[in-house]
Amino acid sequence: MLRMTLLGVGTAVPDQDRENTHMVWEAPEGLLLIDAGGSTFQRILRAGLDPLALRGVFLTHSHTDHINGLPALIFQLALAGFQGSLPIYGNAPTIELVRRILDVFGLEQYKVPLEWVVVAGGQEVPLHSPSYRLRVADTVHPRPCLALRLEDRTSGSALVYSADTEPCPTVQDLARGASILIHEATTPQPFAGHTTPRQAGTVAATAQAGRLVLVHFSPRYTMSAADAIAEVHAGGFAGEAEIGREFGTYTL
Template identity: 35%
Template sequence: MKLHLLGTGAAVSDPHRTTTMLAVEQDDRLLLVDCGGDVIPRMVAMGLDPVKLDALIVTHEHADHVSGFPLLMERLWLMGRTAPLPVLGIAPAIAQVRRVHDAFDTSSWEGYPGFTTQEIALEEGAVVWSDEALHVTAAPGVHAVPTVGLRFESGGGRVLTYSCDTRPSDAITRLADGAHVLVHEATGHGPAHSSASEAADIAVAAGAERLILVHVPPEHVRADDVRAAQQRFGPTEVGSERTTYDV
């Protein structure tokens, strides 16, 4: 399984980081998670073919996770995609996707692919996607709005968990149980987010092998907390923008 970090920043972050977006690839499956920034240039820069996307998963309704959707669809149309893009998400996230999409009238765009939707239940163990290559389940995080973390299991038994935006959450800890890679947000301690140290504590509790921090704020806020996180959980690193990780 491959994890492609298309973006790693918080809503406000270092100049070289865009919003946190990732793609997960296994065999010929390619799933995109969130689209708060300009997805397609990042995908192309990493050698991924956006036209071949199997689905987009939207974790929650915030702008830094869904606002790039109309541009994603416009670019897919211009790049020649004709098949509708499946969009998977909890109800409020799907509703937001519809609203931002419907701000643009695409009715006269000949051959426009459009999209289909599939609602994810807001409960632990909710199945998001399942085939021979990837089995994806969700669990609710604790954030300012309803949100879900995601667990990707490959046919070969490798496990990747992504926390999405959340403060430390027991459900997300369970979602990360035994993960080979845990991608956890590290915006900073607060009612809706987690610090790097808190993410490290989650990695320890879940028995994860490796922790990659995303949704990171600017450098000067981050450095001390990252060092503290590494003292709690050694294999902790800050996610590297436009980088592919083997899971």
């Protein structure tokens, strides 16, 4: 099974029902965590998954809401008896900053061995997975950020996560033909570095995605859920569209 579970779907400021946006990808060979916002270890458990099955962490970028749970996760994995080393994937500026943050935490022996893997936009991430491939593309955001395309090696079907971005050609191309597009929809009006629900609808329509899921969204800070879906359709997307919910799952 290839499946994405949303662990958090909110903006940088959580609301009552939404933690910072992050998610976990489930494959036969184990779990790949995508960003680490909030109480990630517990949220993996609440999703019915085993944190000890993690086989890697992919960090899209270095803004606090996407990395704030990582030091605690590494600490908790060590205490829980995680075996082996844990690869951490990300672009060079993100890896550099996160390594310094972990040094400040002073985890000493209470951390799992880490393997740092630097990747850049346009590359295939060296996961060596027999079931899926992962390609990444640069987004347009105040800090260097990577969008992800997870593709079933057998069927060719794909799930794409935009990460944080304003509409841009690189993410548009990455999303082309995706069965599922998980796209941020942070702001009610166009804003540098982020996307509105209407713009997300246009991206999905242009990419001919099968299904659109909005994340990095809050009915308190963006707009109501009903208005957001109406805006998606106004952007030209006629397919299935929804607001991402925490612990929602999406299977290829």
